[in-house]
Amino acid sequence: MRALEEPATTATASYLYGVVGAGRLDNEVLAGVDSVDGNRPVRLVPAGDVAAIVSDVQLEEFDEETLPAKLNDLAWLEGTARAHEAVLERALEHTAVVPFRFCTVYRREDDLLRFVVEREDELLRVLAQIEGRVELGVKGLVARESLERELRALTDDDEDGAEAGRAYLLRRQREQRAATESARFLGDCAAAAHARLERVAVASALGAVRPPRPGDEETMFLNAAYLVPADDESLAGEAAALAAEYGPFGIRFELTGPWPPYNFVPRDAVQP
Amino acid sequence: VNRDERAAALREQLTLVDLVDRVFASGVVLSGDITLSVAGVDLVYVGLRVLLASVGTLDRLAAEAAA
Numbered sequence: 001m002r003a004l005e006e007p008a009t010t011a012t013a014s015y016l017y018g019v020v021g022a023g024r025l026d027n028e029v030l031a032g033v034d035s036v037d038g039n040r041p042v043r044l045v046p047a048g049d050v051a052a053i054v055s056d057v058q059l060e061e062f063d064e065e066t067l068p069a070k071l072n073d074l075a076w077l078e079g080t081a082r083a084h085e086a087v088l089e090r091a092l093e094h095t096a097v098v099p100f101r102f103c104t105v106y107r108r109e110d111d112l113l114r115f116v117v118e119r120e121d122e123l124l125r126v127l128a129q130i131e132g133r134v135e136l137g138v139k140g141l142v143a144r145e146s147l148e149r150e151l152r153a154l155t156d157d158d159e160d161g162a163e164a165g166r167a168y169l170l171r172r173q174r175e176q177r178a179a180t181e182s183a184r185f186l187g188d189c190a191a192a193a194h195a196r197l198e199r200v201a202v203a204s205a206l207g208a209v210r211p212p213r214p215g216d217e218e219t220m221f222l223n224a225a226y227l228v229p230a231d232d233e234s235l236a237g238e239a240a241a242l243a244a245e246y247g248p249f250g251i252r253f254e255l256t257g258p259w260p261p262y263n264f265v266p267r268d269a270v271q272p
Numbered sequence: 273v274n275r276d277e278r279a280a281a282l283r284e285q286l287t288l289v290d291l292v293d294r295v296f297a298s299g300v301v302l303s304g305d306i307t308l309s310v311a312g313v314d315l316v317y318v319g320l321r322v323l324l325a326s327v328g329t330l331d332r333l334a335a336e337a338a339a
Binding site: 018077081085098101102137260262266 | 287288289290291292293294295296297298299300
């Protein structure tokens, strides 16, 4: 007969996905969704007026020493990140959820519970702010060659008839001007787009743009997140209008989400 | 693997970049009484670097498939 208790070498820890209001979510809703470790169930741990969404994980998998190596394992990273998101999305289908950062793990469930109880007021305040709202992401992407071609066409100098050396210089100047112009154009475009999207959102957050990699056809010039009412189409409409206006310049706007409001919860919930 | 499947894989990977971008860089971040965490910013780059490198590979595959 197998021992019911797990051996000490497979000690468990508690993985915290997010926090919801007490009584807003049933354990049955979470029962069908895979946890980050694929077999231990996702469950609610009530803590006063809120409840934590947790699952047990193997301590050794999320240990500070092994985690960096795990993060370098693409299959592990993808599976775990998708599971983290799937759990939060399941909760989001039913109620507002405060998402916690990927791989927030407590050694003991008691520690997790104490943290949540201590932060109950703040968590309730955040829950009230995000109730009935979702996060949408908008990325502005540009095919630089198309943009520079368009801008060159707008400011074309006539080089016909110029001697070869002079034509070369003119061309060089024009190329440099196109690069400067396109940078300025993209800055203006990002500012204008963000201003228009912000108007139809409850809150907004600007993120860092991902640097271009060699061989990329498109460069990101805007990476923003907006908090909007869950059933409101205004932001999608505005993004489509922007895409239509800027499309001829090789620019498109990509809408992602709805996401749990990752960018609209306190970045640092604990200031000891 | 045909071209459509590759394109679909590429889209999936790009979505994964967005996902990792979000789950690593945002959400409630703990400091203080947490016993274990990836709170260190450099870990964000560990994960994203791996991911972007693999997207680069997929980009190449997609480009080859399109050629």
